[in-house]
Amino acid sequence: xxxxxxSIASQMDRLYEFDREPVSPDKLQSGGKFAGLLxxxxxxxxxxVIGAFFVLHGVTAKDLFVGLxxxxxLAVLSWTFICAPIAIRTRLTLYWxxxxxxxxxxxxxxxxxxxxxxxxxxxxxxxxxxxAVGLGFRIKTPALNAVFPSSIGWVLLTxxxxxxxxxxxxxxxxxxxxxxxxxxxxxxxxxxxxxxxxLPRLGVRTDFGNFxxxxxxxxxxxxxxxxxxxxxxxxxxxFAWFCNLAMHIGLSDLAIFRYAKKWTYGLYTAFxxxxxHMLAWICSGIMVAAVGREMNPGLMAxxxxxxxxxxxxxxxxxxxxxxxxxxxxxALQTITxxxxxxxxxxxxxxxxxxxxxxxxxxVKLLDYVAIYGLVLxxxxxxxxxxxxxxPRLSLEQYSAEKRGWTFNWMVLGVWAGTLVICFLMPIxxxxxxxxxxxxxxxSYILLSLGRKR
Amino acid sequence: xxxxxxxxxxxxxxxGCLAVxxxxxxxxxxxxxxxxxxxxxxxxxxxxxxxxxxxx
Numbered sequence: 261x262x263x264x265x266x267s268i269a270s271q272m273d274r275l276y277e278f279d280r281e282p283v284s285p286d287k288l289q290s291g292g293k294f295a296g297l298l299x300x301x302x303x304x305x306x307x308x309v310i311g312a313f314f315v316l317h318g319v320t321a322k323d324l325f326v327g328l329x330x331x332x333x334l335a336v337l338s339w340t341f342i343c344a345p346i347a348i349r350t351r352l353t354l355y356w357x358x359x360x361x362x363x364x365x366x367x368x369x370x371x372x373x374x375x376x377x378x379x380x381x382x383x384x385x386x387x388x389x390x391x392a393v394g395l396g397f398r399i400k401t402p403a404l405n406a407v408f409p410s411s412i413g414w415v416l417l418t419x420x421x422x423x424x425x426x427x428x429x430x431x432x433x434x435x436x437x438x439x440x441x442x443x444x445x446x447x448x449x450x451x452x453x454x455x456x457x458x459l460p461r462l463g464v465r466t467d468f469g470n471f472x473x474x475x476x477x478x479x480x481x482x483x484x485x486x487x488x489x490x491x492x493x494x495x496x497x498x499f500a501w502f503c504n505l506a507m508h509i510g511l512s513d514l515a516i517f518r519y520a521k522k523w524t525y526g527l528y529t530a531f532x533x534x535x536x537h538m539l540a541w542i543c544s545g546i547m548v549a550a551v552g553r554e555m556n557p558g559l560m561a562x563x564x565x566x567x568x569x570x571x572x573x574x575x576x577x578x579x580x581x582x583x584x585x586x587x588x589x590x591a592l593q594t595i596t597x598x599x600x601x602x603x604x605x606x607x608x609x610x611x612x613x614x615x616x617x618x619x620x621x622x623v624k625l626l627d628y629v630a631i632y633g634l635v636l637x638x639x640x641x642x643x644x645x646x647x648x649x650x651p652r653l654s655l656e657q658y659s660a661e662k663r664g665w666t667f668n669w670m671v672l673g674v675w676a677g678t679l680v681i682c683f684l685m686p687i688x689x690x691x692x693x694x695x696x697x698x699x700x701x702x703s704y705i706l707l708s709l710g711r712k713r
Numbered sequence: 714x715x716x717x718x719x720x721x722x723x724x725x726x727x728x729g730c731l732a733v734x735x736x737x738x739x740x741x742x743x744x745x746x747x748x749x750x751x752x753x754x755x756x757x758x759x760x761x762x763x764x765x766x767x768x769x
Contacts, residue, residue: 566748
């Protein structure tokens with residue numbers, strides 16, 4: 261078992277070899293590059309669903325706007341004060357930094373968890389894109405309470421789109437990434453155009469004089485649709501904050517910010533949060549109100565921007581599913597030693613496609629986003645404690661590396677224990693990660709102090 | 714096509730994508746025309762921006 265684990269760990273190290281060394285000063289990137297990258301990264305097909313769900317959950321206009329302003333600010337500050345400072349001090353990816361703290365064995369488990377979460381996310385992207393294509397074939401979009409596929413048409417559609425996305429990802433990830441750069445500003449325009457075009461249908465005058473009245477009564481009117489719980493200001497604040505929890509608090513974005521010249525580059529994430537998330541979610545909210553509050557991204561896109569809107573939805577799904585499939589493949593490669601890149605991408609694509617047939621991941625996307633961040637959050641807390649607090653408390657850093665441990669059992673215990681406690685918390689799913697973060701942070705420090713004695 | 718024109722043509726297409734819904738919102742362009750012109754401007758963006766990106 262130990263030999264097999266060592267072999268997998270060594271395979272995994274070879275995979276990530278290219279970023280084993282800290283980023284050298286000549287490779288650091290300018291602020292403009294960061295602004296461009298981060299602005300494009302946060303407008304995806306799922307934005308069509310997220311903003312629309314806020315409307316279906318009956319949030320009021322005031323709660324939405326204030327909530328998004330505060331929540332996105334908290335996300336930007338999390339990148340700036342938590343993720344970026346560690347990134348510029350270590351200049352390493354989370355993979356290599358976690359390896360020093362948790363050991364290679366635990367890093368494999370973390371990678372596998374990531375791979376599964378990535379596959380589910382890419383599956384949701386495929387399902388959202390399927391609603392666009394399904395419109396042409398009169399295939400019904402699944403109901404809001406659907407778990408299993410309701411028609412053979414939906415299954416066939418998601419399989420065809422999943423197969424197409426996977427084939428394209430196998431044929432050339434890098435070329436597609438370059439094409440995604442071309443798509444990104446246009447997809448952003450599709451959101452704005454779509455929302456603007458349907459405003460007259462909702463009754464907004466050309467001087468915008470009655471926009472707030474229409475917004476408060478016809479779009480975010482505070483009345484949830486049947487079966488959806490009502491969202492308050494705090495739901496919106498927390499959702500906007502944890503939407504990228506794995507990236508900022510969970511520290512996955514060490515991979516990006518290790519190229520930053522200063523920790524203040526974290527502030528550039530505002531380009532992704534405000535013109536990206538905030539505006540896209542507002543636009544999709546307007547679009548869903550214009551189609552009678554029906555959760556059907558394909559219909560929303562077609563009604564608001566015609567065929568270009570449908571293409572926008574499809575491309576938004578494709579361009580974000582593509583890197584997600586790639587990352588899932590990279591993470592899966594840890595347990596498939598010697599498999600070529602095409603084979604592992606195919607495996608990730610098959611898993612993703614099967615998952616995309618189940619509409620639960622698409623109709624429960626908001627909950628899934630919360631769970632995704634929650635699962636990876638304790639690792640961020642552990643790395644934060646080890647990086648900043650251990651030296652101040654005279655605790656030994658990087659025990660796994662120094663003592664040659666395959667597994668740091670304390671890290672695994674804190675990670676699993678925190679998740680169990682979060683699962684049992686009698687509060688809404690969206691609010692669990694914050695107490696969970698402090699539970700992970702404090703318990704890891706206390707256990708480390710106990711071990712020292 | 715001269716390389717120097719590609720950035721300008723790309724940006725004009727993208728600006729067109731943004732201008733068309735504004736005209737529709739202002740009531741100066743019907744729904745069908747808006748969708749058609751938006752599609753045409755989008756095709757323009759993809760053609761010119763892709764060529765521009767390839768030559769960079």
